Amino acid sequence: MLDSKVNFERVCGIVKEWKWCELKAGLEKKIISKKEIILYAYLIISEDTAQFDKVIELSIAEEEEVEDILSELVLKEEKKSLETINSKWIFAIIYDAYIYLRDKVYDVIEDVYAEFEYPDEISNLVRYMPCVDNRPLNVKLDEYIEINKRIFDIKDEFTCVK
Secondary structure, three states: OOOOOOOHHHHHHHOOOHHHHHHHHHHHOOOHHHHHHHHEEEOOOOOOOOOOOHHHHHHHOOHHHHHHHHHHHOOOOOOOOOOHHHHHHHHHHHHHHHHHHHHHHHHHHHHHHHHOOOOHHHHHHHEEEOOOOOOOOHHHHHHHHHHHHHHHOOOOOOOOOO
């Protein structure tokens, strides 16, 4: 489990769109809580929301109902690989720290590195890993952020969901 609590509401201000499978993975890793999933469902409801009835049901669910409803929503969406899901969480957590916890960003990176079982995609951002290209960590971090902002179509407009 991550040493520092992820502020999911703040993360949603950065990465606005989440698939149900991504939220389920976040719940399983204890990155987010059932209450946060209920709140997310509430915040995204609109007439064109996919699986509208289930999302409404989730938005008013009791915590003990969340996993079952979430599993039903996951079954109805396009499958994503665990690697892709994890990459999004890794980026979202690191980008949140990059913006809001700049003095602790490398501590957060090390927590994420361990929590996600040492992914290669961020090994060059970990302070205790050997440097293979002689570039400063801050340069590599800036590059990682910019590349992933393009991958996840992130704009620098930090607002809450909806």
